[in-house]
Amino acid sequence: MRTFIAFLLALYLVFFAAAAFESFGEPQGLGRIAEHYAAEGFEEVGAINLVTAVVVTYRGLDTLGEVSVLFTAASAVILLLSVFPLGKPANKPSSIVLLTMKVLPGPILLFGGYIIAHGHLTPGGGFPGGAVVASAALLVLLGCTQEVGFAKWLTFAESMAGFSFAMLGFWGLLKLGQFLNNSVLFLGIPGQLLSAGIIPLISAAIGVKVASELSGILVAYRCGGGKE
Amino acid sequence: MSLSLVLLLSSMGLLLTGLVGIMAKKHLLRIALAFTLASTGVNILLVWTGYLAGRKAPIIDASIEEIATVAVVDPVPQALVLTSIVIGVAVSALLVVVAVLTSRELGTADVRRMRNLKW
Amino acid sequence: MSNTFSLILLVLLGAGFAMAFIRLVIARTAGDRAVALDGATLISVDLMVLMAFLMGRSMLLDVVLVYALLSFLGVLAIARYLEGGL
Amino acid sequence: MILLSALGHVLLLIGAIFLCISGLGILRMPDVWNRMHAGTKATTLGSIAFMLGLGLIRPEWLPKLLVIALFIVLTNPVSSHALARAVHGVPEEKPDNLQRDDLQEADS
Numbered sequence: 001m002r003t004f005i006a007f008l009l010a011l012y013l014v015f016f017a018a019a020a021f022e023s024f025g026e027p028q029g030l031g032r033i034a035e036h037y038a039a040e041g042f043e044e045v046g047a048i049n050l051v052t053a054v055v056v057t058y059r060g061l062d063t064l065g066e067v068s069v070l071f072t073a074a075s076a077v078i079l080l081l082s083v084f085p086l087g088k089p090a091n092k093p094s095s096i097v098l099l100t101m102k103v104l105p106g107p108i109l110l111f112g113g114y115i116i117a118h119g120h121l122t123p124g125g126g127f128p129g130g131a132v133v134a135s136a137a138l139l140v141l142l143g144c145t146q147e148v149g150f151a152k153w154l155t156f157a158e159s160m161a162g163f164s165f166a167m168l169g170f171w172g173l174l175k176l177g178q179f180l181n182n183s184v185l186f187l188g189i190p191g192q193l194l195s196a197g198i199i200p201l202i203s204a205a206i207g208v209k210v211a212s213e214l215s216g217i218l219v220a221y222r223c224g225g226g227k228e
Numbered sequence: 229m230s231l232s233l234v235l236l237l238s239s240m241g242l243l244l245t246g247l248v249g250i251m252a253k254k255h256l257l258r259i260a261l262a263f264t265l266a267s268t269g270v271n272i273l274l275v276w277t278g279y280l281a282g283r284k285a286p287i288i289d290a291s292i293e294e295i296a297t298v299a300v301v302d303p304v305p306q307a308l309v310l311t312s313i314v315i316g317v318a319v320s321a322l323l324v325v326v327a328v329l330t331s332r333e334l335g336t337a338d339v340r341r342m343r344n345l346k347w
Numbered sequence: 348m349s350n351t352f353s354l355i356l357l358v359l360l361g362a363g364f365a366m367a368f369i370r371l372v373i374a375r376t377a378g379d380r381a382v383a384l385d386g387a388t389l390i391s392v393d394l395m396v397l398m399a400f401l402m403g404r405s406m407l408l409d410v411v412l413v414y415a416l417l418s419f420l421g422v423l424a425i426a427r428y429l430e431g432g433l
Numbered sequence: 434m435i436l437l438s439a440l441g442h443v444l445l446l447i448g449a450i451f452l453c454i455s456g457l458g459i460l461r462m463p464d465v466w467n468r469m470h471a472g473t474k475a476t477t478l479g480s481i482a483f484m485l486g487l488g489l490i491r492p493e494w495l496p497k498l499l500v501i502a503l504f505i506v507l508t509n510p511v512s513s514h515a516l517a518r519a520v521h522g523v524p525e526e527k528p529d530n531l532q533r534d535d536l537q538e539a540d541s
Contacts, residue, residue, distance in 0.1 A: 002252050003248065003252040005252075006247070006248045006251035006252035007244075007248050007252075009247075009251060010243075010244050010247035010248045010251065011244065013247060014240050014243055014244050014247070017240075017243075017273075018236075018240060021236075021273075021277070030280070030302055031302065031304075033304065034278070034302040034303060034304050037303055037304070038286065038300055038303070042288055048287055048288050048289055049286070049287045050286035050287065050288065050300065050303040051286055051287075051303045051306045051307050051310065053303075054303050054304055054307040055307045055310060055311065059304075059307060062311075063311060066311040066315060069315055069318075070314060070315055070318050073315070073318035073319055073321070073322050074318055074321075076322055077318070077321050077322050077325050080322075080325050080326070080329060081325060084329050084332075086328065091430070091431055093427065093430075093515070094514070094515070094518055096511060096514050097423075097427075097511060097514070097515050100507075100508075100511045103507075104507065104508070108416065111412065111416070115409065115413070118409075121406075122287070122406040122409050123285070123287065123406060123407070123409060123410055124409060125310075127310050127311065127313070127314045128310075128413060130314075131314065131317075132413060132416065135416060135417065135420050138420055138424070139420060139423075142420075142423060142424060142427050210314060213318070214314075214317070214318075217318065217321045221321075221325075284402075284404075285404070287404075287406065289404070289406070352442065352445075355446075355449075356445060356446070356449045359449040359450060359452065359453040360449055360452055360453065362453050362456065363452045363453040363454075363455060363456025363457070364456060365456070366456035366457055366459060366460040366461075367455075367456045367459045367460065367472070369460055370459045370460045370468070376465070376523065376525065376526060378465055378516065378519060378520035378523055378526055379465050379468070379520075379526075381516055381519075382459070382465055382468050382469045382472055382516055382520070383459055383468070383472070385472055385473070385509075385512055385513065385516065386455060386456065386459045386468075386471070386472030386473075386476055387456075387459075389452075389472075389476040389477075389480060389505070389509065390452050390455070390456055390476060392480065392501070392505070393448070393449075393452055393479065393480055393483045396483065396484065396487065396498070396501065397483075397487075400487055400491070400494075405493070405494050405497065408494070408497040408498070408501065409497075411501060412497075412500065412501055412504065415501065415504055415505065415508070416504070416508075419508040419509075419511075419512055422512040422515075422516065423511070423512050423515055425516075425519075426512065426515035426516045426518070426519040427515065427519070428519075429516075429519035429520070429522075429523075430515070430518055430519040430522065431522075
């Protein structure tokens with residue numbers, strides 16, 4: 001009965017949303033802004049991947065805001081868990097799993113670095129690459145039974161990454177009078193690794209920030225927040 | 229049945245499932261799980277708003293022969309979804325922590341038995 | 348690769364994925380479900396590789412590798428949880 | 434060249450058939466250990482054959498496909514091993530006609 005009432009209510013809401021979306025009609029082409037991005041983005045920014053171009057440069061200020069939202073959520077988790085630690089003893093995994101946890105994080109870190117560095121060429125960039133790097137941390141944490149060594153570096157890496165993101169923005173403001181202007185570095189030939197202005201640098205900053213925040217959450221789950 | 233319709237139907241189904249779960253379930257972790265389902269549905273809905281039939285992902289490489297404005301889908305919703313996924317992960321982590329700590333504090337994870345939340 | 352051949356491959360992989368997914372839905376215990384999830388994600392990795400091949404974009408293989416990595420970690424985390432290691 | 438491409442098609446077909454059979458095994462096998470058997474061995478072999486076949490048809494994709502195949506070879510046995518140890522502790526997963534249990538003896 002309760003589920004049925006909830007179902008009817010949710011159905012009403014979803015149909016409302018669907019009707020609102022249907023009233024837009026079938027889109028015939030790109031919108032005005034998206035058409036500008038698709039037509040000019042290649043020359044203006046020098047990135048092949050238009051999604052990364054939009055995330056990092058055109059909407060870079062929004063991304064700075066969203067990264068700070070992520071920071072707020074992560075620090076809330078870490079704060080809660082350091083006040084009320086979950087604190088549960090864990091058993092040791094079997095030796096095969098332990099060996100995997102020693103061998104596999106290196107290649108995963110390498111792959112995460114590849115994704116971050118090729119953010120302007122392939123589907124990837126700071127956010128997915130950071131998640132892949134954090135998954136290496138998850139792999140280490142699945143096998144550990146006590147505190148891990150890299151936990152005390154996470155705060156430092158996180159704040160340095162946020163600082164450098166803001167500084168890269170201010171570099172454009174000082175040099176060309178525009179926050180996060182992409183042309184402060186050479187644009188290069190689109191399609192090469194060293195191209196697209198400051199997009200690789202900002203991707204690296206976002207990647208380090210996302211990776212350290214997600215692994216901070218994981219370390220807090222595992223070891224109870226750490227000692228601030 | 230076009231791919232656009234598949235995207236729309238799956239997003240609506242996920243959204244429906246998530247909303248029903250949030251409203252009707254009693255266990256706190258199930259509510260958190262339903263929340264992540266609903267946020268996945270919203271993400272797919274956002275991708276659907278930028279989808280154009282027969283076009284490719286917005287990465288201009290050698291496999292796109294025409295001019296980019298008639299060959300790629302809208303990159304703006306995809307950029308939104310990219311950030312929204314990561315933020316969704318952090319928010320659901322926060323949700324799980326709050327659920328676990330609340331259930332430990334009150335001795336139960338059942339929403340109906342949480343009497344002393346009313347003040 | 349001809350059209351018919353790719354259709355045959357798609358049907359075979361789709362049938363395998365569908366059967367593993369049915370087991371994932373009707374499983375009774377958590378371990379059973381995790382085993383079915385393991386198989387289903389591996390079949391879907393190959394399905395995604397085939398899709399990338401049919402679209403002709405080699406960059407999609409990065410996505411496949413990320414998916415394989417995350418599914419491995421998910422199954423390993425579930426296993427460690429069932430074992431009492433989390 | 435034609436020969437390599439034909440070999441690639443054959444490998445693709447073999448891989449797809451193995452993956453389909455593993456899906457069937459996951460659905461139809463009687464208990465969780467047999468299902469794990471079908472879901473790990475057959476998918477690993479099928480994935481390797483599939484990647485090799487695609488790599489032979491399109492040789493410039495071969496390095497990335499080999500990386501994916503190597504990753505599957507490294508990780509799939511590990512996750513299945515961890516799952517097997519986890520399921521071993523659950524009493525209701527024990528098959529009816531169990532003759533001997535080496536892991537039980539090794540643990541105790």
